[in-house]
Amino acid sequence: MEHFPYINRLWFGEYFDYENNGPDFFLTEVSGIPFGLMGEMLQDGGNPWRGMVYGMTNRLPYQKSGPQALWKAWDDFGIKESEMIGYWVAGNPVKVDRKDILATSYKKKGKWMVSLASWAAEDLSVHLQLDWKKLGIDPKRATIHAPAIDEFQPERHFKIDEPIPVQKNKGWLLIIE
Known part of the structure; x- marks a missing residue:
């Protein structure tokens, strides 16, 4: 050590x-x-x-x-300039409505990268629970985008209140801005 x-x-x-x-x-x-x-x-x-x-x-x-491919997604987001807020942090402004799918946030001014990962026993859908004030994003103009990442996820856009399908043992990397 x-x-x-x-x-x-x-x-x-x-x-x-x-x-x-x-x-x-x-x-x-x-x-x-x-x-x-x-x-x-x-x-x-x-x-x-x-x-x-x-x-x-x-x-x-x-x-x-x-x-x-993940490193490129990190660079495209600007992860070096971000702050990681793990699912275990009480003040994480991004949560989901299930205990077996977890969300960790990477914070930049006006832009967030959110990692979702499943420990659920089956494929299911979750709803994001977003604290817009803490996010510093106007929900009326916000977008949720999953960038294409080779061997990780296809590109996809989600509506703010849309359920997000999560496969067993997988997840998403989302950009909220």
Whole structure:
């Protein structure tokens, strides 16, 4: 741990079960969040939707599919200039109406990137619960857009009050502005 101030991401180990362990496992065993660092997922890239809730991607160059498409989405959004607000933070202005689908927000002025990840046992739909005042966005002019990200999600636009379909063990990366 004395070396943690000198590194920028962690790799805690291999063969984590990315499909059958809950959010607490991801937060405490896989992510580097308790140490203020990014974690990396191995074993065929982990689960990229769940990883995004913790600011994690898979590691280069060990998987068939690398994280470059997600990194590009991060760059397009401007994640370096954002503040991460995890689902575990009481003041997160983006929540969903289910306990088995979680939302982590990445905040920029007038623009938010929201990562949704499912731990539900089946495909289902959720409604976003948005605190527009905290978001600093006018709901009458707001848009919700899922950018196309190779091997992660197709491009899609959602209406403000539209249910968002979430596949089992997957999720979305949404831009709200």
